[in-house]
Amino acid sequence: MKLWYSPASPFVRKCLLVARERDLFDRLELLEASTTVINPNERLMEDNPTGKIPALVLDDGTVLFDSRVICAYLDSLHDGKKLMPRSGDKRFKIMTLEALADNIMDSAVANRYERGLRPPEYQWSDWSEGLMRKVRNGIDHIEKEWVPTLGRTPNMGSIAVASLLGYLDFRYPDWNWRRGHPKLTRWFKRFSERDSFTATAPE
Numbered sequence: 330m331k332l333w334y335s336p337a338s339p340f341v342r343k344c345l346l347v348a349r350e351r352d353l354f355d356r357l358e359l360l361e362a363s364t365t366v367i368n369p370n371e372r373l374m375e376d377n378p379t380g381k382i383p384a385l386v387l388d389d390g391t392v393l394f395d396s397r398v399i400c401a402y403l404d405s406l407h408d409g410k411k412l413m414p415r416s417g418d419k420r421f422k423i424m425t426l427e428a429l430a431d432n433i434m435d436s437a438v439a440n441r442y443e444r445g446l447r448p449p450e451y452q453w454s455d456w457s458e459g460l461m462r463k464v465r466n467g468i469d470h471i472e473k474e475w476v477p478t479l480g481r482t483p484n485m486g487s488i489a490v491a492s493l494l495g496y497l498d499f500r501y502p503d504w505n506w507r508r509g510h511p512k513l514t515r516w517f518k519r520f521s522e523r524d525s526f527t528a529t530a531p532e
């Protein structure tokens with residue numbers, strides 16, 4: 330299987346974390362792609378018409394995207410404990426946590442494009458502030474409601490949250506998401522020590 334990837338993408342990191350946590354990493358061939366809205370990777374766009382990473386090309390040529398689908402597929406390939414429960418209330422809870430983390434990542438990534446790609450004369454500070462307000466609000470919500478679901482052993486929701494927090498540390502090192510979030514800070518410190526997490530750190 331070939332994974333379109335960039336080491337800096339938090340959505341890619343989710344997939345790599347799943348692969349590493351469930352011993353599937355050796356089955357992935359990594360295709361590095363640098364891609365943005367204004368400078369898309371043409372070869373990637375043939376596989377994923379949205380031009381986004383990650384995208385997974387299976388051996389029979391089938392292409393899977395986005396990160397939620399790829400993670401679910403990888404989770405179907407092993408016989409260990411599933412990262413996404415197959416049924417029951419827990420399944421929908423963990424799906425919602427993954428969606429929450431993904432949506433916060435969308436805002437954080439969009440703001441990075443706004444600040445890093447858009448020419449300064451076209452930047453709009455209200456837009457940036459609005460996006461970062463969503464990020465702060467989302468992190469507040471995880472601190473208040475979701476720490477018990479994050480748990481001690483990884484699940485699909487906690488993997489998404491770890492990717493999000495790793496991305497904030499990487500791209501927003503001065504923003505200090507830890508302030509006011511002691512439970513999440515403690516949980517993340519422990520998760521960060523996992524081999525899967527250190528092996529997937531952005532360069």
Ligand SMILES: N[C@@H](CCC(=O)N[C@@H](CS)C(=O)NCC(=O)O)C(=O)O
Nearest residue numbers: 338340364365366381382383395396
């Ligand atoms: N919903 C997608 C989001 C993926 C995404 O936004 N990837 C970014 C990199 S972090 C990207 O490829 N951006 C290029 C673009 O928007 O054209 C997923 O979960 O995979």
